[in-house]
Amino acid sequence: MGKYVFGVDIGGTTAKIGLLTEEGEKVELWEIPTRKENNGSSILSDVAESVKAKIAEKNIASEDIIGIGLGVPGAVDADGMCLQAVNLGWSKLNVVKELESLTGFKVKAGNDANVAALGEQWRGGGQGHQNMLLVTLGTGVGGGIINEGKILTGATGSGGEIGHIHLVDDEPEACGCGNNGCFEQYASATGAVRVSRRILAETTEDSVLRGKDFECKDVFDAAKKGDKVAVKCAEKYGYYLGKGIAIASTVVNPEIIVIGGGVSKAGEMLFDLLMPSFKKYVFSGCSTAQFALAKLGNDAGVFGAARMLLY
Amino acid sequence: MGKYVFGVDIGGTTAKIGLLTEEGEKVELWEIPTRKENNGSSILSDVAESVKAKIAEKNIASEDIIGIGLGVPGAVDADGMCLQAVNLGWSKLNVVKELESLTGFKVKAGNDANVAALGEQWRGGGQGHQNMLLVTLGTGVGGGIINEGKILTGATGSGGEIGHIHLVDDEPEACGCGNNGCFEQYASATGAVRVSRRILAETTEDSVLRGKDFECKDVFDAAKKGDKVAVKCAEKYGYYLGKGIAIASTVVNPEIIVIGGGVSKAGEMLFDLLMPSFKKYVFSGCSTAQFALAKLGNDAGVFGAARMLLY
Structure with missing residues (x-):
């Protein structure tokens, strides 16, 4: 049995979520709405719920989940601190700690443009x-x-x-x-x-x-x-x-x-x-x-x- | 007993060589002339001889030498290939392979400006x-x-x-x-x-x-x-x-x-x-x-x- 990893790209209107194999094959890709009310305080819990629901639906064991990667429309430093994401209503939120505590899985986060670059390098125009x-x-x-x-x-x-x-x-x-x-x-x-x-x-x-x-x-x-x-x-x-x-x-x-x-x-x-x-x-x-x-x-x-x- | 590492900075006139502890303490620092005749074909063997002589002089065991780092006045790619170093007379020389075969030690190499930057980050103005x-x-x-x-x-x-x-x-x-x-x-x-x-x-x-x-x-x-x-x-x-x-x-x-x-x-x-x-x-x-x-x-x-x- 291979392992799985989630990729999440949070945009101003929807969050795209992907369940991938560790080799980078797409198992499923879906979207949930980005709820920006109350300074976007529901966004990460919505992501967490959606991820957990998918794990249950697919009947994947927790130990087969490597973790969750997060792309955010704002700068994220090496410690997972997002200083500001204007489009989401966030200011100074440690998105890594927050989503780790919501899910229990390992989380890594980055700026959405940087994360997209990594995607293109891994499986897109920059492959190889x-x-x-x-x-x-x-x-x-x-x-x-x-x-x-x-x-x-x-x-x-x-x-x-x-x-x-x-x-x-x-x-x-x-x-x-x-x-x-x-x-x-x-x-x-x-x-x-x-x-x-x-x-x-x-x-x-x-x-x-x-x-x-x-x-x-x-x-x-x-x-x-x-x-x-x-x-x-x-x-x-x-x-x-x-x-x-x-x-x-x-x-x-x-x-x-x-x-x-x-x-x-x-x-x-x-x-x-x-x-x-x-x-x-x-x-x-x-x-x-x-x-x-x-x-x-x-x-x-x-x-x-x-x-x-x-x- | 701690381990040792050599740092070599090859310039157009002299090569500076340093024997350092793995914590970055300077044990000794000296220079040898850079012999540019015959397209600089003696430069790396001169460095190798000088390094070996120092090891003998200090009576250091081979297994306590981590390796030799090399800064070169030219671009060096990730494989150790120096495409050109005009000031030394070199063209297309894999300096890592060459110095490894001359000494038997692990070698890494980089462009001298980049290597100097790393030095300043490690022990100089950029420390921390x-x-x-x-x-x-x-x-x-x-x-x-x-x-x-x-x-x-x-x-x-x-x-x-x-x-x-x-x-x-x-x-x-x-x-x-x-x-x-x-x-x-x-x-x-x-x-x-x-x-x-x-x-x-x-x-x-x-x-x-x-x-x-x-x-x-x-x-x-x-x-x-x-x-x-x-x-x-x-x-x-x-x-x-x-x-x-x-x-x-x-x-x-x-x-x-x-x-x-x-x-x-x-x-x-x-x-x-x-x-x-x-x-x-x-x-x-x-x-x-x-x-x-x-x-x-x-x-x-x-x-x-x-x-x-x-x-």
Whole structure:
């Protein structure tokens, strides 16, 4: 009989829970609602109940459960302390101790972006590589660094927060973090729209984007169809994306760079767009990194959370 | 009877060798010349002979030797392969296998900047901290990242090469690495002089630096004495230094940032100079990092090399 491990990825709306074998095979994957009332005080007990119910349903012996891994939308330090998870209503909660006491199982926890990176390294786009950088291009830019097969957590759980690398001087608009000129102000889906609006404002050239309330996807779709302004927008987006990745790669020298998040649906085209500036700005010793697309989508967090128990 | 470990730091002129106890106490530290003739083919055998002679002299039993750690002026990957060490004449040499076969002892090897970082974390300015960034300000800017007490080597041994973070756009002069606008073009000792020359050229204001063939140290000395132009130069230097450190810190979230190298002789003044731009550009989650000066000077490499055998 093999052993089992649970992976839990807590989001603002639902918590995804996975029951996996220790080899990383998915036995079952389900979701429960994230109850945010009373500062999210029911979230971990709901997770605990759901895990216990699944163990009973599947009739698994306690000694065959290796533990529970937890991905949280906030920084989690090495001791399991989550200082803040705004989307859940949490402030200063030791999520490891809490869930251990609720379940009696061993618990490990990490920031959701870092945990997703680990999932992609274990079973997704980074499989087979011990040193990986995940770049998640969504509403913001998330990141995760896998060093020798493990999450680089950092001192306060903010390791791999590459979305807030300072990239551009003289940016008049502030990033959500309070700084100006962060990588995510240009390379997120929102950033792509912002960059594109600026390019549209600089020219009177005709474009399907003009006068529309367009999204990031529209820019890439129009560029694929040959809309000249959209091509410029996509190239500028790629310029920023490649530059930010080059800087992060110069610091940690990844073997492979995996790109995920909503924007990654643009596919291999992204690599062509980012490569010129990546090559221009990366240190030569780090320039051989491979690029790949993320493979696990929204399941990455569940896999990565489980993986933390297995190393 | 305790056990012993050797740490070897190979430089272009001499190799420093240390015999240490496993607790990190220095038993003896000496140097041998680095013979670079014939593509440096004698360097490792010279080290092996010197180590064996010391073991005989001290009458230490082979089973009490834990091994030999090696710091090399070039990138070394996880398998011990040094792809190139220009200053030694080496190209593609597996230094671990070579020195193991020459001595019969276990060998570990790393890039000298990374190994020095480990030394500072173990017994120097970063002692007591598991996550550390070393910034070495010399002719160039070297760096090393210690993650959970171990060197972050990266895919090809270029982890922590923060001197080549892209920092400034539109830099007309090329860095030694071939790129333009690298951190070390501004924050190295050479960079400080370059930045200062530009400031002097922009003004006609009187300064003790004007018309002189000054060095980095002269800039800080003049600034300490209140020379107004030198103060501007030092502040600009601090601006670049803080910005580069902020970017690296946003990526890896160190607990402590240790500053070493020749420029660090300017002392605590450096922290005052870099802090405004560090605070401005670092991600808030990484802003609580402490700063300290390196303590081990040229011995850091010997300590760090030895330390690799002990984890």
